[in-house]
Amino acid sequence: MKYLRLLLKNLWRNPRRTVLTMLSVGVALFVYCGMDTLVTSMKTLFLSESSTKARMLVREKYGSAGMVQLPEAHEEKIRRVPHVVEVEPTNFFAGMIGNDKTNLIQGNAVVPELGFRIFPDQLEDVPEHVRATFTSQRDAFLVGKNLLKKQGWKVGQTVHLRLMWPKPGEISGVVIGTGAHPKLTNWMLMRRDYLLDVIGGQGKVDMFWMLVDSPGSFGQVARAVDGMFENSDYETRTETESQFFSNVMGWMGGLFSLVQGVSLIVLAAITFVAGNAVAMSVRERTTEIAVMKAIGFQSRTILTLVVCESVLGAVAGGGGGSMAAYVLFKVLPMKELGMFGMFTVPWQTVAKGCALSVVIGLTSGLIPAWRASRLHIVNTLRAVG
Amino acid sequence: MKVPFSYNLRNLWVRKTSTGLTIVGIGFVVWIFIMVMSVAQGLQKKMSQTGETDNLLITTKEAQYEFSSVIEPADLHVLRTYEGFQKDDQGRPLLSLETLFGAQQPPGVEPPIVFVRGVDADRLMSVHTGMRLTKGRVFRPLSREVVVGAMLAEKYPRLHEGGTVRIGKYDWKIVGVFDAKGGAFESIFYADRQDLKTHLRLNRDFSVTAKMQSPQAMRGVMAALEGDKRVSLRGRPEQAYYEEQAQTARQMEILAYLVSIIMAVGAVFGAINTMYAAVAGRSREIGTLRALGFQQPAILQAFLGECLVLAFLGGMVGCLLGLATAGAHFDLPEQGVGLMRVRAIPTWRLLGGGMAFALLMGAIGGWFPAWHASKLEIVAALRKA
Numbered sequence: 206m207k208y209l210r211l212l213l214k215n216l217w218r219n220p221r222r223t224v225l226t227m228l229s230v231g232v233a234l235f236v237y238c239g240m241d242t243l244v245t246s247m248k249t250l251f252l253s254e255s256s257t258k259a260r261m262l263v264r265e266k267y268g269s270a271g272m273v274q275l276p277e278a279h280e281e282k283i284r285r286v287p288h289v290v291e292v293e294p295t296n297f298f299a300g301m302i303g304n305d306k307t308n309l310i311q312g313n314a315v316v317p318e319l320g321f322r323i324f325p326d327q328l329e330d331v332p333e334h335v336r337a338t339f340t341s342q343r344d345a346f347l348v349g350k351n352l353l354k355k356q357g358w359k360v361g362q363t364v365h366l367r368l369m370w371p372k373p374g375e376i377s378g379v380v381i382g383t384g385a386h387p388k389l390t391n392w393m394l395m396r397r398d399y400l401l402d403v404i405g406g407q408g409k410v411d412m413f414w415m416l417v418d419s420p421g422s423f424g425q426v427a428r429a430v431d432g433m434f435e436n437s438d439y440e441t442r443t444e445t446e447s448q449f450f451s452n453v454m455g456w457m458g459g460l461f462s463l464v465q466g467v468s469l470i471v472l473a474a475i476t477f478v479a480g481n482a483v484a485m486s487v488r489e490r491t492t493e494i495a496v497m498k499a500i501g502f503q504s505r506t507i508l509t510l511v512v513c514e515s516v517l518g519a520v521a522g523g524g525g526g527s528m529a530a531y532v533l534f535k536v537l538p539m540k541e542l543g544m545f546g547m548f549t550v551p552w553q554t555v556a557k558g559c560a561l562s563v564v565i566g567l568t569s570g571l572i573p574a575w576r577a578s579r580l581h582i583v584n585t586l587r588a589v590g
Numbered sequence: 591m592k593v594p595f596s597y598n599l600r601n602l603w604v605r606k607t608s609t610g611l612t613i614v615g616i617g618f619v620v621w622i623f624i625m626v627m628s629v630a631q632g633l634q635k636k637m638s639q640t641g642e643t644d645n646l647l648i649t650t651k652e653a654q655y656e657f658s659s660v661i662e663p664a665d666l667h668v669l670r671t672y673e674g675f676q677k678d679d680q681g682r683p684l685l686s687l688e689t690l691f692g693a694q695q696p697p698g699v700e701p702p703i704v705f706v707r708g709v710d711a712d713r714l715m716s717v718h719t720g721m722r723l724t725k726g727r728v729f730r731p732l733s734r735e736v737v738v739g740a741m742l743a744e745k746y747p748r749l750h751e752g753g754t755v756r757i758g759k760y761d762w763k764i765v766g767v768f769d770a771k772g773g774a775f776e777s778i779f780y781a782d783r784q785d786l787k788t789h790l791r792l793n794r795d796f797s798v799t800a801k802m803q804s805p806q807a808m809r810g811v812m813a814a815l816e817g818d819k820r821v822s823l824r825g826r827p828e829q830a831y832y833e834e835q836a837q838t839a840r841q842m843e844i845l846a847y848l849v850s851i852i853m854a855v856g857a858v859f860g861a862i863n864t865m866y867a868a869v870a871g872r873s874r875e876i877g878t879l880r881a882l883g884f885q886q887p888a889i890l891q892a893f894l895g896e897c898l899v900l901a902f903l904g905g906m907v908g909c910l911l912g913l914a915t916a917g918a919h920f921d922l923p924e925q926g927v928g929l930m931r932v933r934a935i936p937t938w939r940l941l942g943g944g945m946a947f948a949l950l951m952g953a954i955g956g957w958f959p960a961w962h963a964s965k966l967e968i969v970a971a972l973r974k975a
Contacts, residue, residue, distance in 0.1 A: 221866065225859040232856040236849055267758040267790065269692030269703040306654060306834075373652030438791070440759075442694065452702050456929065459921035460838070463629060464845075466918075467622055471853060474618030478860035481611035485867045 212514045219486065226482035227522030230565060233475035234526035234558045235533075238550055240464045240471075241557060242534065246548040247457060250387050251450040257326055259420045262449055263413040263430055266440040270449075271297050274409035275439050283413055286429045288422035293319035294410040296400055300366035300376070302356070310352065310366060312393035314400035323416040327386040335382030343399045346378035349390040353383050372404040420445075472561060480569035483515045487573040494577050495585035508578035515570025516563055523562025527555045593884055593892035602899060605868060612864040613904040616951055619857045620908025620944045623850035624936050625915055630842035631940065632932040633922055637836035640773035640927075641799075641828030642720055644676075646808050648798040648815070651824045655835075656690060656926060661795045665821045672814060674807030675800050678716060684801035686713035689783055689792055690926065693757045700746060705928050706736065706757055707775075708783035708792075717801050720773065726751040726766030731782045734789070737766040739776035741931050745921075755779060758789045774832060774927040799828060835925045842922075854951050857904075861955030865897050869963040876963055877971030886964040893960035894953070901952020905945040912936045912944065 216223050263283060265273040277294060284292045296314040317340040321328055328336075331347065339345045346364060348356075358364060360380050368374040378395060401408050417426050427443040434441045487494070494507060531550040602609045641647075648669070653659035666687065675683035689708035695701065711728055715721055729735035736757070742749050754761035762781065770776050786792060802808040812825045826834075869876070876889060916936060921929040936944075 222863050225863050229856040229859040232852055232859075236852050240849070267694055269694050272692045272694075273790070273792075301654075369652070369654045370658050372658065373650070455702060456923040459929065460923075463626065463842075463920050467626060467849060470618055470622050470625075471849070474615050474622075474853065475856060477611045477618070478615040478856060478863075481608055481615070481860060482863055484607055484611070485863065 208510060208513070212510065212517055215486070215490070215514055216518055219489070222482055222485065223518060226479055227518055227525070229478050230475055230519050230522030230562060231526030231529065233471050233565075234523040234562060235530045236471050237468050237561065238527050238530035238554050238558045239534070240468050241554045242530070242548050242550045244461050244464055245551060245554055246387075247461075248454070249551070251454045252447070258323070259417045259423065260323060260446040261415045261417060261423065261426060261443055262446065263415065263441050263443045264411065266431075266442040271411050274411055275413065275441065277408045277410055279410070279434065279439065279441070280413060282433060283415065283430055286426060286433070288418050288426050289415055290418055291319055291322045291416040293323055293414045294397065294412075295320075295414055296371065296397060296409075296411045298368060298395070298400060299370040300368040302365070303367065308356075310356070310393065312395060314395050314397040316397050320394070320414075323414050327388050328384055329386065331382055331384050338381045339394075339396070342379070342381065343396055344376075344378040345381045345396060347389075347394040348380050348383055349392045350383050350385040351390040352393055353380070368403065374403045376400070376403050415443075472565065476565050476569045479515070479519060479565055480572065482518075483511065483570045484573040486514075487511060487577045491577075491580060491585050491588070494580055495582045498580065498582050499586070504578040507580075508574045511574035511577050512567060512570040515574070516566030519566030519569065520559065520562045523565060524559045527558030527562070530558070531555050591884060591888065593879060593888050595892075595895065598892055598896035599899065601868065601872070602896060605871075608864050608867065609900060612861055612900055613907055615860045616857045616901055616904025616948055617907030617911065619850060619853045619951070620905050620948050621911040621915075622853060623846060623947055624908060624912030624940055624944045625918075625934050626842060626846035626849065627940055627943075628912070628916070628934045628936040629920055629922075629932050630839055630846055631937070632935060633839035633842060633924070633930065634833070634836050636772060636930055636932065637774055637839060637924060638829055638833040639771055640775060640832035642718065642801075643827070643829060644802050644804075644808070645717065645828035646800045646802055646811060646825045647828045647831045648800060648823055648825045649796070651822045656796050656831075659796050661687060661798055661823075665823060666798070668818065668821050669798060669800070669823075672811055674803055674811050676803050678712070684713070684717050686710065686717040686799040686801075687783065687795045688797050688799060689786055689795045690797075691757070691786060691790055691792060693755070695756050699756070701742075701929060703928065704742070704755060704779060705777070705926060706779040706781050706786065708781055708786035708795075710783050714780060717799050718770070718775070719801075720771045721768050721775070722770075723766050723768050726764075729765055729780070729782050729785075732785050732788070733782070734760055734762045734785060735765045736762045736779045736781040737768050738764050739778050740767060740769040741776040742778070743767045745931055757781070757786070760789070774924065774930060777928050777930050800825070835927075838922050838924050850947070854947070858951050858955040861897060861900065861951060862959060864900070865893065865956050865959035866962070868896070869893065869959050873966060873971040873974045876966050877968050877974075880966070880968045881972065889966075890960045890964035893963045894956045897956025897960065898949060898952045901948045901950075901955070902945070904952070905948025908944050908948060909936075909941045912941065 264270060265275055267273065280292055280294055283289060293316050298314055299309060299311045301310060302308055317336065321336055339347055348358060358380050360382060362380050363377060364380055365375065365377045368376055384390070415426070417423065423445050430443045431441050497507065498504070534548070534550050649656055649659035666685070669685060670683060675685060678684055686709055691706045691708070693704050693706055695703065711731055714728060723737070724740065726737070729737055736755060738749050749755060749764060751764055751767050753764045755764060800811070802811065808827065815821070815823050815825050879889065913936065915934055918934045919931050920934070921931050923929050
């Protein structure tokens, strides 16, 4: 990189311009990373295969998730199906703090001993003593890390929730621990028996989660379970975990298209702005470039130099913007931003941001570099001002 | 005396590339603002236009969503004693008892879930007065017939009059298509209430939609319900209920503001660069103008004006692009209604807002360079090469 000093000197010729351009690129990449985080995080969250555990879920056949519940009695029968290792009844709940409708807290009411066996990967970072407490203490709440932070709760604190779903009611519990797995971090878990006590009524189940012995058994198990309850009063629909979540993702398709479309426009806009800056810097240096050509620099070298200068500036700005996004999202609670505040920027997005900065540098620098390399030595030296 | 404006205009023309690139930069930011806001506002409007201004939605007091509300027969008896409802031909109050179901479609069918509202046939059009049958007829009681909303019929060719939709175990016949002033109801089905309840083993009604005689009558009933100890109900104006549910719309609006404002910073930096370069290149001209007698404020105004013209043109580009993409549609999810197709159609107000936004960017971006230009020392400026 023998020309590095030259590049840096050129960039610093007009510090204000360089800094402003780098900030522009930085700002654009910051926005890009924010938006990409939303899309990518949701996709990874819902669509990634849990390759270590073969999980399926059983819910009522005809209603959308949670519309119609299944009887508890199904559990025993499902347990007896070949290849089924463990079965856990779960119920979804949603509540709020006081009267704040915008602050929705969602979670699942579970059976801890069974849940730990079916979801070891999601509950990996929950220490043994917390697990023991969850299993033995009825009003225990296991709260995901993000949710904990967002609500400003502490482990050991007693929390009061105004239940909205499945039935209105009040529940109080003690936060006994936290977990950071992506599927848990914005969510909370409580004991199913406690929920049922609060809402009263007969025990009905939203979903039965199952652990089967291997992915190869998926088809068999689904047929066996659904076949068993076919034509009964409570017919079932058995799906694999990934099938269920890709359906959930289906709802978000339109949103993702919009966000991705806007991302493209953001990148295009900044390329124009950066391109302007490079063009201006080249225009100021035409005499210098002509002299360089006169003393023997090749057109190709000139082109490369200008492009590299552009890339350097773009990467400095864009890289900075991507990292700023990473830092900011980690540090700020962002409760008011709703779904946008939920995620932290994954390193893949930061990497993508840096790569795109390079592309922006290349694209914005290309045309001015081309024109610089094509400058006619004599005419340029002759030109006034 | 003011600097002739043609001077500034001509300068913009002379520095075509720089001018052009900056205009595009600003234009794209305005485009983003217009596009995302038009989708957000379109969705919001759809939700707020859902239902009628003279309809009152009655649910249980604690129910945030219709889904968690239950109307008992006793509640209905009490409601019938209230004054203020419009009456049908037989003198009975126009109260529509309704039930709601999210019907899971067979695997592989699009959309995977459809929402069906169960209503009594004689209450469908008399309470939901905004509905209009565009094809076919209303369903007959207990015949497994439904009517489909226009948006669904348009988006999914098989959900047309004469087609079928899976609700529960059976395929129900679609006997009519309706539109509802573009509101959210166009994304759902209506079916006979008793029919739904029988087939789906739904033993509850969720809500009552009541047609009120006047706004005072509505307020009267709302107040009466609050104080009535016999029932635990509350009334919300139908449109207000749906407007409140429009979570996705609100999130989109936040996205629009966040992205646009942050990107505007980037565009402003670009504009600053352009203007500084313009001033630097013309320092001799500025010195000449000052020597001729033009005062500092005149210089400031001239350059600020130049930047505002840039911004104005950028705003025009943004608005034109926003109009060009007006046909783009996005299918966005909202609670209890499913996916709604929104077109990115900008309103005049939004276009105006976009222009104002562009001009703001121009004013901020142009200020410092213009100020700097006006403060140039005459002799130094004239001397500059």
